[in-house]
Amino acid sequence: MIQVASSLPSDASALESAISALESALTALDSKSGLWETLAWLFTGAVVIGVAIEVRVIVLEHRDALTEWSRGIVRPPDRPSHSLFIWGLVGSILVALGVAGEFGVGIKIALINGELRTKNAELRRKSDQLIALLHVETQEAQKEAGGANERASKNEKDAETERLARAKIEAAVGWRSLSEQEKRDIGAALASFSPKAGASMWFNASSTEAEIAGDIAEALRFGHITTTAPGGLMDMRQGGSWNAEIKSVDTGVVIQSTKAPAAVEFAKALIKELASRGFDAKRQTDPPFEDKPAAVIWVNVGPRPKGPQGEYKLQAERDAKAKKATSTGTAR
Numbered sequence: 001m002i003q004v005a006s007s008l009p010s011d012a013s014a015l016e017s018a019i020s021a022l023e024s025a026l027t028a029l030d031s032k033s034g035l036w037e038t039l040a041w042l043f044t045g046a047v048v049i050g051v052a053i054e055v056r057v058i059v060l061e062h063r064d065a066l067t068e069w070s071r072g073i074v075r076p077p078d079r080p081s082h083s084l085f086i087w088g089l090v091g092s093i094l095v096a097l098g099v100a101g102e103f104g105v106g107i108k109i110a111l112i113n114g115e116l117r118t119k120n121a122e123l124r125r126k127s128d129q130l131i132a133l134l135h136v137e138t139q140e141a142q143k144e145a146g147g148a149n150e151r152a153s154k155n156e157k158d159a160e161t162e163r164l165a166r167a168k169i170e171a172a173v174g175w176r177s178l179s180e181q182e183k184r185d186i187g188a189a190l191a192s193f194s195p196k197a198g199a200s201m202w203f204n205a206s207s208t209e210a211e212i213a214g215d216i217a218e219a220l221r222f223g224h225i226t227t228t229a230p231g232g233l234m235d236m237r238q239g240g241s242w243n244a245e246i247k248s249v250d251t252g253v254v255i256q257s258t259k260a261p262a263a264v265e266f267a268k269a270l271i272k273e274l275a276s277r278g279f280d281a282k283r284q285t286d287p288p289f290e291d292k293p294a295a296v297i298w299v300n301v302g303p304r305p306k307g308p309q310g311e312y313k314l315q316a317e318r319d320a321k322a323k324k325a326t327s328t329g330t331a332r
Helices: 002-006 012-071 082-145 148-173 180-193 208-222 261-276 311-331
Strands: 198-204 231-233 253-258 281-283 296-301
Touching: 012 082, 082 148, 180 208, 180 261, 198 208, 208 261, 208 296, 253 261, 261 281, 261 296
Parallel strands: 198 231, 198 296, 253 281
Antiparallel strands: 253 296
């Protein structure tokens, strides 16, 4: 541990500043990703408009051709329509620009996601360095304190401080995931829905961490429930309107179902299983149901919610209850 500390910055404040800078960089990258997603929506709109124009031009040209054919008289061709040529050219240009723009935006978003993964890895490394430095400083303090009893007490206190510091950092940056045992337990709990309903799995493509959708799909398949392979969706919200309502992004796991009773019960049961393990999960309310006859649920995994998730969230809730119980007893 001392050898590790020798390669670290001279004090903890430098590492804390580096961690703060990395968190700011991650926030900036998230904002940049949102801008490119908006541009992707604009380019998609250009493609749709261009295709619509080209379809109109084709229909008009076909109508003119039918008119000439119905006459049954051979005569010199009419002067080509200048307006049809202009509209056809505009439509083709819009399609070309839209497709090229979508391709470019896709590359840019992929690069931003790569930077996000790199920054996350660096953030974890800096956090480990900070913990190692704190540990070394704790050992040096123990040597200076002297006395066997004092050293034992100090070591226990510092070990708890180190554990709490690591838990706090991991809770703040740790990705959501299900252990193999959790997957098997969820599958066993939901196995009764196997012959009754299926699940369509989706995750927010702009948030790599949202790929926990794969863990949920594996858990359902342990219960022999039919699922799709998780697919990525890019949520592009329309902006640019002055004083428009500012809507928050859906985070956590949002589940929608058809109105079939088996699908409704399946959605409730899956939400309960995820929530009992410390993961934010809820029913979609707008619209609350998909108007299809089949018994199907849609599992949409959004970005990571603020605050701890999984076991870290459960531990935080237990600590809060214990603290409340202690304060109530003291007041009495």
